[in-house]
Amino acid sequence: MAKKHEIEEKEVFPGERLAVIEEYNEGEGTYQSDGEVRSAEIGVTRHDGATRSVAVEKKTPEITVPEEGMVAVAEVGSVARRDARVNIFMLNGRHIHPTYSGVIHISDISRDYTKNIDMALRNGDTVKGRIVNVKNRLNQMSLADPEYGVVYAYCSRCGGLLELDRGRLTCPDCGRVERRKTARSYGKEELV
Amino acid sequence: MSNNIVSRLKRKKIVDVVATGKRMDGRELLQYRDLEIKTNFLAKSEGSAEVKLGKTHVVVGVKIGIGHPFEDTPDAGVMMVNAEYTPVAHPTWEPGPPPKDAIELARVVDRGLRAAEIIDMSKLGLISGVKVQMIFVDLYVLNYDGNLIDACSAGALAALTTTEAPEYKVSKKGEIKKTDKTEKLKLRAHPLAVTVCKIGDSLIVDPTYDEEEVKDGRITITVDENGNLNAIQKRGPVGFTLDEIKKCINIASEKSAEIKAIALAGE
Amino acid sequence: MSKTTKKKTTKRKTSKKKWTRVDGRKPDELRPIHIESGVIPNADGSAYIEMGRNKIIAGVYGPREMHPKRFSKPNMGILRCRYHMAPFSVDPRRSPAPSRRDKEISMVMTDAIEPALFLERYPRSVIDVFVEIIEADGGTRCASINAAAVALADAGIPMKDLVSSCASGKYEGNLILDLGDYEDKNGESDVPVAYLPKNDQVTLLQMEGIMTQDETEKCIELAIEGCKQIYEIQKEALKKKYGMVEATEETEEAPEEEEPVEEAEEE
Numbered sequence: 015m016a017k018k019h020e021i022e023e024k025e026v027f028p029g030e031r032l033a034v035i036e037e038y039n040e041g042e043g044t045y046q047s048d049g050e051v052r053s054a055e056i057g058v059t060r061h062d063g064a065t066r067s068v069a070v071e072k073k074t075p076e077i078t079v080p081e082e083g084m085v086a087v088a089e090v091g092s093v094a095r096r097d098a099r100v101n102i103f104m105l106n107g108r109h110i111h112p113t114y115s116g117v118i119h120i121s122d123i124s125r126d127y128t129k130n131i132d133m134a135l136r137n138g139d140t141v142k143g144r145i146v147n148v149k150n151r152l153n154q155m156s157l158a159d160p161e162y163g164v165v166y167a168y169c170s171r172c173g174g175l176l177e178l179d180r181g182r183l184t185c186p187d188c189g190r191v192e193r194r195k196t197a198r199s200y201g202k203e204e205l206v
Numbered sequence: 207m208s209n210n211i212v213s214r215l216k217r218k219k220i221v222d223v224v225a226t227g228k229r230m231d232g233r234e235l236l237q238y239r240d241l242e243i244k245t246n247f248l249a250k251s252e253g254s255a256e257v258k259l260g261k262t263h264v265v266v267g268v269k270i271g272i273g274h275p276f277e278d279t280p281d282a283g284v285m286m287v288n289a290e291y292t293p294v295a296h297p298t299w300e301p302g303p304p305p306k307d308a309i310e311l312a313r314v315v316d317r318g319l320r321a322a323e324i325i326d327m328s329k330l331g332l333i334s335g336v337k338v339q340m341i342f343v344d345l346y347v348l349n350y351d352g353n354l355i356d357a358c359s360a361g362a363l364a365a366l367t368t369t370e371a372p373e374y375k376v377s378k379k380g381e382i383k384k385t386d387k388t389e390k391l392k393l394r395a396h397p398l399a400v401t402v403c404k405i406g407d408s409l410i411v412d413p414t415y416d417e418e419e420v421k422d423g424r425i426t427i428t429v430d431e432n433g434n435l436n437a438i439q440k441r442g443p444v445g446f447t448l449d450e451i452k453k454c455i456n457i458a459s460e461k462s463a464e465i466k467a468i469a470l471a472g473e
Numbered sequence: 474m475s476k477t478t479k480k481k482t483t484k485r486k487t488s489k490k491k492w493t494r495v496d497g498r499k500p501d502e503l504r505p506i507h508i509e510s511g512v513i514p515n516a517d518g519s520a521y522i523e524m525g526r527n528k529i530i531a532g533v534y535g536p537r538e539m540h541p542k543r544f545s546k547p548n549m550g551i552l553r554c555r556y557h558m559a560p561f562s563v564d565p566r567r568s569p570a571p572s573r574r575d576k577e578i579s580m581v582m583t584d585a586i587e588p589a590l591f592l593e594r595y596p597r598s599v600i601d602v603f604v605e606i607i608e609a610d611g612g613t614r615c616a617s618i619n620a621a622a623v624a625l626a627d628a629g630i631p632m633k634d635l636v637s638s639c640a641s642g643k644y645e646g647n648l649i650l651d652l653g654d655y656e657d658k659n660g661e662s663d664v665p666v667a668y669l670p671k672n673d674q675v676t677l678l679q680m681e682g683i684m685t686q687d688e689t690e691k692c693i694e695l696a697i698e699g700c701k702q703i704y705e706i707q708k709e710a711l712k713k714k715y716g717m718v719e720a721t722e723e724t725e726e727a728p729e730e731e732e733p734v735e736e737a738e739e740e
Contacts, residue, residue: 025717027708028589028626029634029671045591045633052671054591054631056711073715074629077517079536079595089209103209111297113209114538140211151547151597166211175214206216248608249526251561261514265607267561290569293555294532294603296515301555301603303570344560344569348530348605349513 021061025073026053032068041069078105080114080145080153087165087205088116088155090139096120098135100155104205105145114153122146122156123195134195140166140205142197163197165205177201217420221406230416236457238412241465243360245368245472253369253391255472257361260414261351263295266343266361268369272332272382273340283330283338287316289345289358296350296415312345314439315358315399318428319343321436322397324366332376339374352414355426355439359399360469366391368472397436398465400458401426404444409453411461425451427458431466492647495655503639503651503699508619508710510627518628520710522620525653526610531620533628536598550595554583556617558606578614585618585667585677586625589632600630611654612640618667618677623707627714635707638667638677639699641692643684648691650699664689666696670704 026032030053032044040046041062043055053059055072062069080086080102088100097120101113118141123134134157135141143162147154157163167176167183174187178200183192197203223230233239239260248254253268273284289312293301304312319325330339343365345358370388377383403413403421413421423442429435435455440446446454494500504525513519516532523529539545556578560569571579586602602624604617618638626632642652644660657663662682668675675697680689711717 027635028632029669043631052633054633056626056715072629073717074626077536077629079598089211103212110537112538112540205212206219248528248561250564250608254561265559267559269561269566271565288560288569292557292603292605293601294513294516294519294530294605297534342560342566346559349515351514
């Protein structure tokens, strides 16, 4: 166990000085300004002797912006040859308004090689995936996991909601069978 | 606004629950959420009311001023009802001119008050054809969780009931002076709007935002304390049977009496 | 102390004795302030402030994607403040359309608050701060900033500091803090200031009137002192919402489980 410091953890507000940078590095929920570590949150300090850092554990709610690792649910917009544009309307189970724009690259659709994006996604589908990158101007989503993929899809002939029937996506209205990269929760994903 | 699939799933969920005679929040079909009305809480308005109906939060301000009469009624005062959808009230509401729904809201509330001849406008003239008293009723939505018409109607009535109208004096020279004296605005009727929503085969009152979003249609009926109807507004792309309409009227009569006790508590 | 100065002070004393502020406050005394956070259930963060008779509500939405996208910045987020007055907030009633004044105040408010945020963390996003003046009583821009800062903190948005704001000015030859409506309209000058209390930075500074250089500097100092007092009140409001005990030396860990979720239910 790391050496336990005799520092009392306390409740702090944004801007409060926590340490000078020579004593502690800035941890989560803090920022550095002119060699001083200050709180960026309303919360409780957490000094870590092992990493010589001080963090602030926030008491206020987490903000909901796309971050790597978050689970996102999105509606598929236009599908191109190599990628699909999506509108993310749920992040980590929370509805957001307006939607965040995102993109799914063909290489992120499955662990296997996807030759034709049309066989995996269609415009209007609802997909569940993981945010893998937020830096390239667009929020990049990946469906490459059995958990992830299309969760609701419409029939491209008649617009009916496709149902999973013995492993086949079938339109209950017109009987058409379609292909998608489905998620394990297809047709059952809780969105409300 | 929710997208296609979310609305669809939401509708299914709500329709299923409502079909069992219950609501998502545990209410009965014909049960209002808690209604709280605080009157006279603004010093700069002649009348005011703060309404909380569940999470729906509305402030109503009544201002009295001087303005021009309409040409065809040179001696009658003017009442204006205006609704503001403030962008604080809902994530989908944006700053800007009032959207269609806000205009409908103001007009439906206005119609109920006007048709009931709640205020004797002929008493509000000052200089014939030139100056009359103006009564502005501003409906200001601060948090939107459904059923704005009923909340605003109750708020408007509560605010008007407690309005202290200034007394104006017109000198021989034709100068209008506001005196320090005030008098309680005399109301001749107490109309209240009740909105009944049709969801599937069921009728419900006081819909939340989610219920409103998935409803098939609605009928708003304004009823006064004597059981007279003053205004009706049907919305939604569905039809109502005569039997359903009669049911709605009965519900409105019953519920308006319930709301009245709260809306007029400040009187 | 030399004789001359003594004389001067006695002279001043006698004149000062007679002089009192219109509402009986001491020159450096704030009006009563009440702040409550978490008042708009739909907003990500919100606050209500009463500062004197000002009644103001602020709601925060975001960070969220900026629409229309052409206004977004690829490398950072945008703060958008909107100051808006309810038609019934002033006498006589005003039009609900934003005035030139509203637009200017919205801009200086944005500048006052932006230095407290880490906008570089939210590329292509916007943080919306909507402020609605329910009742105006002088110093609305300062009160709005105070409410907005609490609302931003309530939304969980990381901040470099809170922002506290207060005006000072000159009235009948005396430098005073936190001008009320009457002092604002009839005084010699008005200096609204916003301040980052822990970073010691002034982020809003306007002035209107006639004052000497010395008086102006003293006014700014006085306003900063006022901001420091307001800062404590802002913290109290947030402590109350987030179940924090007074941070004394023997701070014990408060049970942390019960907070954020339950607050929403209370509305």
